[in-house]
Each structure stands twice: as structure tokens, then as C-alpha cells.
Amino acid sequence: MTQTTTRSVWILLSQRLFLALVFIAIWALAASRMPAFILPGPSKVWSAMQALFATPTFLHDIGMTLYRVAMGFALATIVGTPLGLALGANRTLANFFEPLLSVINTVSSAIWAVFAIIWFGISNATTIFVVFMTAMPLILTNVWQGSKNVDKQHIDLARSFRMSRTQILRKIYLPTILPYFFSGARLAFGFGWRVSLVAETLGSSDGIGYRLRQAADLVQTDQVFAWTLTLVLLMLALEGGLLKPMERRLFRWKPI
Amino acid sequence: MSAQPDIVLAGNAARSAAPIVLQATQLNKFYGSLQALRDVSFDVRRGEVVALLGASGCGKSTLLNIVAGLDSFDQGDLDIEGQPAAQFKQWHKLAYMFQEDRLLPWRTVRDNVEFGLEAQSLSRHERHERAEQALHTVGLAEFAQSWPHQLSGGMRSRVALARSLVVQPSILLMDEPFSKLDPHTRSQMHQELLRIQAGSGATILFVTHDVEEAVVLADRIVLLEPRPGRVKQIVDVPLARPRLPTDPDTAELTRQLRLKVTP
Numbered sequence: 001m002t003q004t005t006t007r008s009v010w011i012l013l014s015q016r017l018f019l020a021l022v023f024i025a026i027w028a029l030a031a032s033r034m035p036a037f038i039l040p041g042p043s044k045v046w047s048a049m050q051a052l053f054a055t056p057t058f059l060h061d062i063g064m065t066l067y068r069v070a071m072g073f074a075l076a077t078i079v080g081t082p083l084g085l086a087l088g089a090n091r092t093l094a095n096f097f098e099p100l101l102s103v104i105n106t107v108s109s110a111i112w113a114v115f116a117i118i119w120f121g122i123s124n125a126t127t128i129f130v131v132f133m134t135a136m137p138l139i140l141t142n143v144w145q146g147s148k149n150v151d152k153q154h155i156d157l158a159r160s161f162r163m164s165r166t167q168i169l170r171k172i173y174l175p176t177i178l179p180y181f182f183s184g185a186r187l188a189f190g191f192g193w194r195v196s197l198v199a200e201t202l203g204s205s206d207g208i209g210y211r212l213r214q215a216a217d218l219v220q221t222d223q224v225f226a227w228t229l230t231l232v233l234l235m236l237a238l239e240g241g242l243l244k245p246m247e248r249r250l251f252r253w254k255p256i
Numbered sequence: 257m258s259a260q261p262d263i264v265l266a267g268n269a270a271r272s273a274a275p276i277v278l279q280a281t282q283l284n285k286f287y288g289s290l291q292a293l294r295d296v297s298f299d300v301r302r303g304e305v306v307a308l309l310g311a312s313g314c315g316k317s318t319l320l321n322i323v324a325g326l327d328s329f330d331q332g333d334l335d336i337e338g339q340p341a342a343q344f345k346q347w348h349k350l351a352y353m354f355q356e357d358r359l360l361p362w363r364t365v366r367d368n369v370e371f372g373l374e375a376q377s378l379s380r381h382e383r384h385e386r387a388e389q390a391l392h393t394v395g396l397a398e399f400a401q402s403w404p405h406q407l408s409g410g411m412r413s414r415v416a417l418a419r420s421l422v423v424q425p426s427i428l429l430m431d432e433p434f435s436k437l438d439p440h441t442r443s444q445m446h447q448e449l450l451r452i453q454a455g456s457g458a459t460i461l462f463v464t465h466d467v468e469e470a471v472v473l474a475d476r477i478v479l480l481e482p483r484p485g486r487v488k489q490i491v492d493v494p495l496a497r498p499r500l501p502t503d504p505d506t507a508e509l510t511r512q513l514r515l516k517v518t519p
Contacts, residue, residue, distance in 0.1 A: 160326060160352040161376045161423075169431050171374065175362045253362045255405040 035238055040222040049229060053063070062234070066111035066209040068124055069196045072131025075239045079132075080139035081181065085173070087140070088147025104137050109195035117203040126203035136190035142184025146177035179251060186243060191193050192233070261518075266275035267414075274302040275338075277427060277459050278323060283332035285318060291484035292318050293329070296427060298478045298490060302426075305460045307468065307474035311517055315485025316463045317431055323461065324352045324429050327434060348376055351425035357416040357431045359404040365415050366400040372422045390418040393452060412439035414448070421452065423513065434469070446472055447498065449512065451477045472499045489516065 024042050031041035040048070052058055087094040112133045116126040150173055158168045200209025208227060215223035278300040292315045300306045308316045321327035322334065326348060327417040336350070351372070359368050369387040378386075385454060391397050394414040404412060420428060434442045450473065453460055464470050470477050474493055480489040491508040491513065500507045 089390075153354070153356060154360060156326070157358045157371075160324060160354075161372055161375045162347045167375065171371070172360075175360070178362075214383065253403045253405075255403075 004066075011244060016064075016144055037158050037219050038222050040225055044222050044231065045225040048220075048226040052223070052226045052230065061207055061211050062125075062230075064204075065127075065196060065200065065209065068127040068200075068207065069189070069192050070122075072128040072196070073135050075128070075132045076135035076139050076192070077185065079227050080136045081143050084140045084143025085147050085169075087144045088150075094144070101137055101141065102134070107133075109134050109191075110198060113195070113199045113202050116199065120203070122205055124204070127199040127207070130199035131192040131196050133178075135192045137179065138188040138191065139184045142180045142187075143177055146180030147173060149180070150176045167229075168204065182250065189243075195229075265367065274304070276300070276335075277302050277337055278334040278461060279333075280319075280335040281322070281335075283319070283322065283329050283334065284331045285315070285322065292360075293322075294484040294486045295330070296480075296485065296487055298487060300476075302459055303457050305409075305450075305462075305473055306473050307470035307477045308461065308463045308480060309470045309477050309513070309517065310480030310485070311349065311405065311465060311482055313485075314480040314482035316465075316480055319480075319485065320429055320431050320461070320463045324350065326352070348423055351420040351423050351428050353416060353428065353430040353433045353459045355421045355435060355515055357404075357412040359412055359415055359419075361404050363404075364400065364405070365402050365404065366390055368404065368415055369418045369422050372419045376423075386422050386424075387418075391415075392419045392420040392423060394448065409437055410444065413437055413441070413445055417445070417449070421456075424456070427459055428458050428460045428462075430460065432466075433482070434462055435464070435466065443472075443501070448475070448496065467513045468501050468506075469512050471479075471495075472501060472508055477513070479513070 028042050031044075038042060087097060090097045107163060109130055113126070113132045116129045120126045154172045154176070155168060158172050163171065196207075197209035197212065200207040201213040204210050208231065212224060212227050215221075215227065276299045280299070281297050283293055283296040284291070296315075296319060298306070308319060310316050318327060322329050323341075324335075325341060331395060336344045337346070351378075357413075358364075358451075360371065360385075363371065363467050364385070366387050369390050370383045372381045373386060388397065391400055394417050396411060396414050396418065399411065401408065404415070407415065416433070434445045437445065446469070452458075460473075462473070469495060476485060477491045477493060479489045479491060480486065493509065495503075495509065501507065501510070
């Protein structure tokens with residue numbers, strides 16, 4: 001059993017490595033036929049990345065972007081979860097507010113970014129607002145869906161043990177909603193992360209988005225690539241180091 | 257019909273001296289203009305096993321829900337442990353076992369059993385201990401850390417039973433608790449239940465549409481008829497235990513009762 005698992009891990013690892021090598025080879029080939037300001041080669045981007053890591057503002061920029069995404073996301077959770085629960089618990093309320101949700105969902109993040117600049121100017125609030133407006137409807141919708149899926153039988157079970165409303169909320173509603181919340185939160189985090197960059201290119205004076213625009217304005221294409229790669233690595237680390245283990249831990253009760 | 261009359265009479269005499277723990281008098285229940293129950297009266301004495309038997313639509317589940325305090329009634333009286341149901345406070349002495357096992361999939365077996373205790377103020381340690389003990393009673397001690405989806409239907413049913421027993425109920429109400437199990441597992445659960453009941457002396461009131469199940473388990477059968485739900489007859493089951501469905505007396509009583517159950 002463990003032997004086959006180790007084997008499959010090795011096969012997977014070598015497949016991934018091979019894919020990366022193919023990608024870098026095609027990239028290098030394409031770059032060799034184009035000017036560096038349009039498509040810089042892997043080696044050029046690598047040295048740009050090393051220079052980037054050495055700049056004094058590097059950690060500050062990443063930290064600021066992370067902080068804004070996290071703030072927007074946290075606010076979206078704090079607002080979206082109770083609202084989703086309320087809509088799930090009350091059909092009249094849900095019918096009344098449903099159109100509003102569709103409207104919010106159709107407004108592009110770029111439009112929120114423009115509004116945010118008008119309202120908040122160049123500040124942290126701009127990016128946080130855009131992340132919030134993108135993530136909140138996603139979390140709300142998922143929590144709402146989840147609370148509609150709460151099993152009436154489980155509620156009756158809790159009632160038969162004379163549990164209070166708060167206990168039913170904590171012991172039946174929350175565990176049922178958690179998988180829905182989690183998939184909503186993942187989506188929201190991914191979207192929030194992307195729109196935060198858009199917002200930062202428009203309305204901030206630091207952060208990854210701001211540096212990206214700066215590099216683009218100065219036609220430092222290798223810098224743009226270096227930031228992009230850094231972002232990809234950061235996302236992979238977050239996914240593999242935080243989200244995946246969390247998911248495994250939270251949903252270990254699910255049949256495989 | 258009465259193979260061992262002496263034993264039976266002795267048993268009945270002892271039982272009739274026990275105090276009445278559940279008494280329904282002239283219960284009426286309406287859903288809008290539809291009458292679900294009409295003048296239903298019966299009582300259950302301490303330590304008795306009583307079946308509410310009837311075809312679907314005779315309001316037997318409604319009746320059980322009323323006794324459990326999960327549903328209301330419109331006219332009549334319901335006394336639990338000598339108190340009117342409205343004034344009865346010790347609901348934790350009453351356990352309710354549903355038709356489905358209703359295990360929470362995100363909790364381990366032991367945590368599912370502990371769920372029964374979480375409305376009471378007990379220390380975590382005490383909850384653990386009582387859950388382990390209840391699991392031991394139903395023979396699932398070594399599955400405490402399993403997830404519900406890893407268990408068979410019979411084992412899940414045992415966990416649900418343990419969850420009801422963990423509150424150490426003096427009255428156990430059951431709504432067709434084993435109807436989803438295969439016949440073999442079901443008769444196993446019957447024996448298990450009677451063994452546990454003999455040990456704890458709990459009073460059991462259960463609902464079934466299965467005549468054989470009623471005859472095998474019950475000391476007394478409240479036979480209900482439908483539209484509106486009302487008591488047709490209350491039948492004593494004066495048979496010695498253990499009863500097997502294949503015993504001539506058990507089979508004969510089952511046959512007679514089957515003729516009386518209005519389809």
C-alpha cells in the first residue's frame with residue numbers, strides 16, 4: 001500500500017517536473033526570437049527576480065497586498081456569512097434581496113475599482129473595498145446555498161434533545177455550511193487576490209499591483225515577468241501550505 | 257395463545273402495580289379541518305414496552321411526536337410522570353429515536369453519541385465517559401473513532417440507539433426505529449433492545465406498522481385505525497420471552513392481529 005503510494009508520488013513529481021521543463025524550453029525558444037522588452041527569456045527573468053528579492057521594498061509590497069486582500073476577505077466573511085445565514089433562514093427576505101445580489105454580481109471589479117478611487121482616493125481602503133465587493137457576494141451566495149441544504153431531520157434531532165436555537169445554529173447549521181463556505185471562500189480569495197492587483201494599479205502607491213504598473217510604464221518587461229512569477233509561487237505556497245491542509249483537516253469525515 | 261399462563265399472569269400482575277408514567281386521555285389533534293387523532297386514550301406503566309400499531313395514516317407518528325413534546329394537541333390531556341405535559345420539565349429523561357439513524361456525518365461515532373448529552377451541563381470528561389459506556393452497551397466500543405460513513409446500516413442503528421441511551425432515559429420513544437434495516441439485522445436489534453431494556457428498566461413506547469415487530473417486542477399493543485386516527489383495541493401480549501417470530505404462539509398472535517389491522 002505505502003509502496004504504491006510512494007511510487008505514484010514519484011510519478012506525479014516527475015510529470016510535474018517534465019511539464020515545467022517543457023514550458024521553460026518553449027519559453028526560451030520563443031524569447032530567443034523576440035526583443036527582450038516584449039518577451040524576456042527565462043535567464044533574464046531569473047536575474048530580475050533575484051534583483052527583485054534584494055530590493056528593500058519587496059517584502060513591504062508583498063505584505064501590503066496580502067494585508068489588503070486579507071482585510072477585504074475578512075470583512076467579506078464577517079458581512080457575508082450572517083447575511084447568507086439570514087437569507088437561508090427566511091424565504092421572504094431571500095426573495096426580496098435576490099435581484100440585488102444579481103446586480104452586484106454583474107458589476108465588474110474594474111467598475112468597483114473606479115468607484116473606489118472616487119470615494120476613497122489613493123489609500124488602502126480602495127483595494128480593500130474592491131476585494132470586499134468581489135468576495136462578499138461569493139461568500140454570501142455560498143453560505144446561503146449551504147443553509148438551504150441544512151437537513152430538517154438533523155434539526156429535529158437537536159430539538160428532540162431540547163437544544164436551544166444557538167446550539168442548533170452552532171452544532172447543526174455551521175458544520176453543514178462549512179463545506180459550502182469553504183468553497184465560496186476559496187473562490188472569493190482567488191478572485192480577491194486578482195482584483196486587488198487591478199485596484200492597486202489604479203489606486204495605491206505601493207503593493208504588487210502598483211509595482212507591476214510601474215514596471216510596465218518603464219517598459220521593464222523582465223520586472224513584470226518577475227513579479228508575475230513571484231505571484232504564482234506565492235499562490236502555490238498558499239494553496240499547498242495553507243488551503244489544502246486546512247481542507248483535509250476540516251473535511252476528513254467525508255467519504256473518499 | 258397462552259402457552260405459559262402462570263408466568264404470564266405473574267408478570268402482568270407485577271406490571272399493573274407499577275405506576276403509570278404516560279397517560280393520554282381523549283387526545284384530539286387537527287390539521288386545519290382535517291382530524292388526525294380522535295379521542296385517543298392509553299397509558300403506559302413504568303418498565304412496560306408498548307407498541308402503537310397501525311397502517312399508515314392512522315396518526316401514530318403524530319401521536320408519538322405529541323408525547324415527545326415535538327408536536328402539540330388540540331384537546332384532551334397528556335400526563336407524563338404524573339404531571340401535565342405542559343408543566344413537565346424533565347425532558348432530558350425522555351429519549352426519542354427516529355426512523356432514520358440521523359447520525360451527523362461530520363462527527364465521529366463517539367461524538368455522535370455525545371451529541372445526546374450536549375444540551376445538558378456535563379463536563380467534557382463525563383460526556384466522554386458516558387458515551388464510551390453507551391457504545392460499550394451496544395457493542396461498538398472499538399468503533400468510537402470511526403466516521404458514520406464507514407459503518408454498516410446495522411452499526412449505524414446501534415450508534416443511534418447508543419445516542420438515545422446515553423441520556424439514561426426513563427422513557428424511550430421510538431418511531432419505527434429499525435424499519436430501514438434488513439430482517440436479520442432488525443431481529444438482532446430487537447433482541448439487543450430487549451436485553452438493554454431488561455437491564456435499565458426503561459419504559460419504551462414505540463411506533464410500528466409491522467405486526468410481527470409489535471408482537472415480538474411489546475407487552476401491550478395499542479391498535480390504531482386510520483382516518484381519523486383512533487384506538488381500535490388495546491391488546492395484551494401475554495407471551496413468554498424471548499419470542500421468536502417462528503414460535504407457534506407468536507406466529508398465531510401475529511396472524512390474528514394482522515386480520516385486525518385496517519389496511
